[in-house]
Each structure stands twice: as C-alpha cells, then as structure tokens.
Amino acid sequence: MNRGQKRLTWLLAAALALVLAAGCAGNANNGAAGNGGNDTGNGASDGTATGGSGSNAEEPLEIQMFAGLYNEVPDMDNAFWTEWQARTNTKLNVEWVPSGDLDTKLDLLLASAELPEVLAAPNFRRPTLVNAIKSGAFWDLTPFLGDFSAYPNLRDNVVDNAYKYRTIDGKIYSLPGSRSPIDxxxxxxxxxxxxxxxxxxxxxxxxxxxxxxxxxxxxxxxxxxxxxxxxxxxxxxxxxxxxxxxxxxxLDPAYNDEGGLIYTQLxxxxxxxxxxxxxxxxxxxxxxxxxxxxxxxxxxxxxxxxxxxxxxxxxxxxxxxxxxxxxxxxxxxxxxxxxxxxxxxxxxxTTGGNGAFLISKKVPEEKVWRLLDYFEQSASQELTDLAYYGIEGVHHTVEDDQKVLNEQGVLEINTTSKQVGVLASLKYGKVVSASGSKAYNEAKIAEVEHFDQVGTVNPFGYLMSDTWNNVWARYESEWKSMVTQAIVGQITIDEYKAFIAKINALPEAKQAYQEFAEGYAAFHEQQ
Known part of the structure; x- marks a missing residue:
C-alpha cells in the first residue's frame, strides 16, 4: 500500500470530511514534491518550509526526542535552533543525554518501555535496541517508505547500502544518521x-x-x-x-574450523x-x-x-x-x-550511517507520516548546510568560496547540532572543519583522502545474530575486564587466550558464527 492509500485509509476510518479534504490536499503537495519537483520540504529561499506535511499551513510538529549530547547543553532558543525549527516547522523537545552515558541511558530507557516519540540511537545494532525492535516497540517503516518515490532525499542523499546495512528480518525500522565513511x-x-x-x-x-x-x-x-x-x-x-x-x-573475516565467522573481539x-x-x-x-x-x-x-x-x-x-x-x-x-x-x-x-532514528509504536500512524516528512527535509542539502554552517552573517562568513564559522558559529554549530536529523551524506563531512579556511580544509582532505582506498569496514558493524546477542550479553562485561587485566599485566596473555577460547568453543557461539557467516555471504552476494 502506498503512502496516499495508507493516509486515505486512516482518514476514512476517522470519517471526518474536513480531515479527509485536508489529507487529500496534503497528499497532493507531497506528490508534487516527490514527482520531480523541489525536494519535499527543502525550504524556500527565505527559509520558510514548503511542501509536504512540513508546510507552515499546519501547526508546528511537536517532536519528543532522545538524542546524544556531545557538547554543552544547547539553548533551544538560540539563533541556530530557532532557525532549524522555523525551517522545519517543528517544536523540538529533546532529552539530551551526554555521550559518555548514552548507551547506559539507552538501555535503561528501553527496559522501562517509556519511549519518546523519536529515539536517536548511536548504534542501530545495539542488542538491547534490536530486542526492543523485535518485540514491537518501534514502527516498521518499510510500508511507509515504499519505493522512496515520496522521499527522494532519504533515497538519494544517504550513503550506499544505508538501508541494506540496517534491515532486520528484511524490514526497515530506522533511518540513518548519514555521515562520512571517513571519520x-x-x-x-x-x-x-x-x-x-x-x-x-x-x-x-x-x-x-x-x-x-x-x-x-x-x-x-x-x-x-x-x-x-x-x-x-x-x-x-x-x-x-x-x-x-x-x-x-x-577487521578482516576470520573463520573457525566449522566455517563460522568469528566475532571481531574474539x-x-x-x-x-x-x-x-x-x-x-x-x-x-x-x-x-x-x-x-x-x-x-x-x-x-x-x-x-x-x-x-x-x-x-x-x-x-x-x-x-x-x-x-x-x-x-x-x-x-x-x-x-x-x-x-x-x-x-x-x-x-564506518558504514557511513551508524546512527539510527526510530519512531515509537506509541506514535499514531498519521504522525508517523509527518515525522517522515521531517526526516525527509532534514536529509536535504539545505538543512544539511544549516546543520554544518548555520546562518550566513550570524554563524559564518564566506571566505574564498569557503564557509567559515565565526565565534557564535563555533558556539552553536557543533556535533550536537547534527543529532536531530538524517542529514545528507558528505564524503568529507567528518574531515573538514567548519571553522577552517579553504586552504586548511583542502590540506586536511589531502591528508586523508586515500583512507577510503586503504581502510576497512568492520563486518560486525552491520551483521546481526540474536544467538550472539544472548551470548555476548553474558560475557561482554567479563571480556572487558579481562582485556584490562591482560594489558596491565594482572593476567598472562595465555590466560587471556584461554578465556577467549572458552567463549569460542560454546555451542551457541558456534551457532552464532554460522549465522554471521551466512549473513556475510548474503550481504556480499547482493553487492
């Protein structure tokens, strides 16, 4: 069922003629944007939102979100956040969680089942998150996204294989935080x-x-x-x-005697x-x-x-x-x-899109459509440019065709400012400095531009196994302790190796390694 049909079903169930009319008008706008016109909600030149459910004809979309904090807690009324919310016609209510506590807080949140409307997770493979997905905590976005014809930015502006990396049982539950593989x-x-x-x-x-x-x-x-x-x-x-x-x-594939793919750390x-x-x-x-x-x-x-x-x-x-x-x-x-x-x-x-945006199943279906419109807009070049450089004259100046952050820009434009939207993938997005001159950034790119030719992607950055999640949940903490003890000399390397061998010999570990091998082969057959 395509997007328009799903909305129509919802509207017919509501049996409200006025809502039906508004919904049809909204779909007409979205269809125009998705059929070769301007990218949905990319924003007009004056910074106002246009097209799709992001239109200023509607009330601002209020979004409750859980996201990582990598700098000081932002003032959501500052110039950058005011502009972001104005362009996207949103009101963001973000629970900012310090990056060092993010995984712990995420696990507690998932265990509590008190989920926000949108969860911005740093790792779409985290076992607790995968378990929550499989238990039905988040919307399956596959039927909403369809063939992506209504979401050209989410289709075209993300890294290669972004959705292929994150499928769970063949379904898409999360949108990528699209970032540079060179990081x-x-x-x-x-x-x-x-x-x-x-x-x-x-x-x-x-x-x-x-x-x-x-x-x-x-x-x-x-x-x-x-x-x-x-x-x-x-x-x-x-x-x-x-x-x-x-x-x-x-990071290269290593197989055991049974042909199973051994987990990187082991x-x-x-x-x-x-x-x-x-x-x-x-x-x-x-x-x-x-x-x-x-x-x-x-x-x-x-x-x-x-x-x-x-x-x-x-x-x-x-x-x-x-x-x-x-x-x-x-x-x-x-x-x-x-x-x-x-x-x-x-x-x-990196896989180029390790982060994940998930929508809680408690969100009504009609709001899921509006949230997807928001994320579609966030993946536009215009919003990505805003996230990296802010507003010209307020956050940056232009020198030698290079945007350079000023003092206010350095204060307001940072890693945290990039945590609430998908953003378009930029090859050197994690390389260039927004406060660096053109010459500085060109030199920095030259320093690392060969990384994508010599670097390696960890296959366990995208492979999944429920069997392994259960095994690793029992042994990960002990493994971390053993790593520390081995490095500082509290145990011998032979003792450390014996510990690793014990885990690798577990029947359930061997089963997981078979699952990893099958997943790895299937992934690369589709390349």
Missing amino acids: IGIKIRKDWLDKLNIPVPTTLDEYEAALKQLVEGDPDGNGQDDTLGLIGGGVIVSDGDESFAAGFGA NPKYTEMIEWFRGLYADGVLSQEFSVMKRTQSEELYKTGRAASYARSIWWDKEWEDSNKKNGQPDAEIMNLTMEGPGGTAVAL
Missing part, C-alpha cells in the same frame, strides 16, 4: 615530532617508538615529565580500537593487538589510566596539550589545534596517520 583518525602532534626530529611514523612499530620518544622528551617544553602518549577510554582507546585492529587484520588477530597494547602499557606509551578514562577527560587532555596521540573524528583537528595554541603552544599541529601493521593498514571506515 576516525589516529592523531599525533606533528609539531612535537618536528621539535624532537622524529620522522612521521608509517608503521605501528615506528609509532610505538615515536610515542616513547615523545613521552620521555618533554615536547611541550614545560620542564616536567608529564607528557602522555596514547590516550582514550572505553575498552582500550574507544574510537581508536577499530583503527588499530585494522592494522592487525582483525578473533585471534584482535588478541595480537591486545598483546601489542600490553607492550605499550609496559613502556609507558599507553596512558596508565586508559581503562577508567572518560571521553570528556581524554578530549580535555588533548586540547590542552597534555597528550601526543588520540583517535577521534578528523574534523576536531582545527578546534583542538586552536585550543592548544590558546594554551601556550602556538605551533600546535595535528595530523592523522596512515600506518601499516602486521595485518593491514590501521584505518577503519
């Missing part, structure tokens, strides 16, 4: 390398040696032995775990990486507090010139260079490394 870079302070005459590392061995020299060499010149090497958080170094794993070949190549990190820790290169360090702490250490290396999104480089310069390091320069390891290049790519 994470293993950063190093290039100015510190130059100061101590250390060549730019091109292998993981050279990287380890360079960090040891930096840690011992007082590169900030403060006369104190306080320089940290590699920092991070999470299991090892959070966002950098997969990048380093790629260098050991741990892959023998991943264990090789753990052993390497053990050496970094023993040499004082890996921060001694890695296991308890939160993302906000790592970020503060890096932007104040306390650490040599950190793995995060590339677009942070300019902001963190500027912060270091303000903190007495005027020559601060950050670069992202391309390094060869024993099993490959230490560059991980």
